[in-house]
Amino acid sequence: MGNKLSGKELVKLGFPKNNTINIALGQINRYRKREKKENILLEAQEVLLHPESFKTHATWSKVAEGLLDPVQVQKKLNQLRTSKVPFSIFGENEIDEQAKFQLYDALKLPVAVRGALMPDAHSGYGLPIGGVLATENAVIPYGVGVDIGCRMSLSIFDVPASFLKGKDHQLLAILKDNTKFGMTETHDIKADHDVFYRDEFNDIPLLKKLKTKAYKQLGSSGGGNHFVEFGIVKLSNPLPEWELEHKEYLAVLSHSGSRGLGANIAQHYTDLATKKCPLPKNVQHLAWLDLNTEEGQEYWLAMNLAGDYAKACHDDIHRRIAKALGKKVVVTIENHHNFAWKEKVDGKECIVHRKGATPAQKGVLGIIPGSMTAPGYIVKGKGNEESLNSASHGAGRLFSRSKCKSSFTQSQIKKILADNDVKLIGGGIDEAPMAYKDINKVMALQTELVDILGTFTPKIVRMDR
Known part of the structure; x- marks a missing residue:
């Protein structure tokens, strides 16, 4: 007999052939899969004989409930509405049709309240990139995205931009020595952080398993479009509290998220959502978790932890660079753009998903980057309710990754x-x-x-590869 417990073995013990089997296997796989099968079977026998004694048990409570009050497996699909909830599109003529259709599908979800599409939008999985969706008491893991808490962070030094002149080699070396990218690079000297002492790392089994990896990856950046770069900030309308003039300053800008921690959370809870919330195949990536359920609450805690971990990564990157530079940061501006928040929409609390969108409530600061040769923008939100208090998260892709590889050459990039x-x-x-x-x-x-x-204009850029 193999090491993995099967439904047939539970039936052999006497478990009824209904959803209790699925619940039991799910709980065992989630909490006890490293234990010997023989021990699990002995315990399962006790649960079967005395389910009332296990109603509050960490592993078996749901199984006990299923035995005491059997529920039929829900096989019926959650059907989409026939009409869309209210929405707004900004820069409609600049957005591809597929992205719009993805938003239209999301607007028909039974839990949808309102939606919006930002001018940098393009198609993705689940919600389009640049999509914003408010839902009622439900969170969509793919509405947040795989890179939970992907964010921008800008550090401005009270150092004139002229500091950059003639220091290319020094600044290139600082980026090489103090930033790590991709799947395998990590810092030799690890940093500690308060985030690792959070209860979630002990209370949620998935997070407990991911803690060591998260610790190793602190202060590193992902691949793809993630970067750390030196550049020039030009302030056209500085806030009084910054105590900076209308001048040009040296700055560091970073773009990255929650690394392997966020990716694993996204995958785990997306799988759960698709099982709990069956949807038609074309919209299955929009499966949601009800926030009144254990799974929904668990994802919400895990998502918020991943967001705080992403911030911790940026803080560590900027700390290392400031130390190597020997300069003090005087202003920090930062924001998530892959996340979900509890916010008021049309007078009631909703879950607002921003997948590739910058929070832009009235007075809220943010960074909207361009490309490695185009300026990014330091912005202050106007609190536009039509956009669900959101703005774009960047310039947005014009060409897919595969199209780039067939359209451009290294020599073209070097020239630009x-x-x-x-x-x-x-x-x-x-x-x-x-x-x-x-x-x-x-x-x-x-x-x-x-x-x-x-604005922030890049001058020395570090990315993966």
């Missing part, structure tokens, strides 16, 4: 970098500056969503 006086470490053809929409056009399409306080 040279023309813009940008030095690059790493970066593939799929992240070519030409892969992105015109950030100035995107910003012009969201003047009713944000005010511009300044």
Whole structure:
């Protein structure tokens, strides 16, 4: 007999042939899969004989409930509504049709309340990138995205931009020595952080297993479009509390998320959601978890932990760079753009998913990057309810990764970098500056969503590869 417990073995013990079997296997796989099968079977026999004694048991409570009050397996699909809930699209002529259709599907979910699409939008899995969706007491793991808490962080130094002149080699070396990218690179000297002492790492079995990996990856960045870069901040409308003039300053900008921790959380709870919430095949990535359920509450805690971990990664990156530079950070501006929040929509509390969208409530600060040769924008939200208090999270892709590889060459990229006086470490053809929409056009399409306080122009860029 193999080491993995099967439904047949539970039936042999006397378990009824109904959903109790599925519940038992799910709980065992989730909490006890490292234990010997013989011990699990002995315990399962006790649960079967005395279910009332296990009603509050950590592993067996749901199984006991199923035995005491059998429920039939729900096989019926959750059908979409025939009409869409209210929505707004900003920059409609710049957005591909597939992204719009993905939003339209999401707007027909039974839990949907309101939606919006940002001008940098393009198609993705579940919600489109640049999609915003408010739901009623339900969270959609793929509405948040795989890279939970993917975010921007900008550190401005009270150092004039002229500091960059003639220091290319020094700054390139600082980025090489103090940033790590991709699946395998980690810092030799690890940093500790308060986030690792959170109860969730002990209370949620999945997170307990991921803690060591999260510790190793702290202060590192992912692949793809994630970056750390030195550049020039030009303040056109600085806030009084910054105590900075209308000048140009040295700054560091980073873009990354919650690494393997977030990816594993996303996969685990997406799998759970698709089982708990069967949907038609074309929209199965929009499966949700009810926040009144244990699974929904668990995902919510795990998602928030992943978001805080992503912030901790950025904090560590900026700490290392500031130390190597020997300069003090005077202003930090940061924001998530893959997350879900509890916010008021039309007067009632909803779950607002922003998948590739920047929070833009009235007065809230954020960063909207361009590309490695185009400026990013420091913005302040206007609190536009039509956009669900959101703005774009960047310029948005014009070409897919595969299209980039067949359309552009390294020599073309080198020429554009040279023309813009940008030095690059790493970066593939799929992240070519030409892969992105015109950030100035995107910003012009969201003047009713944000005010511009300044720009960040990249000069020395580090990416994966």
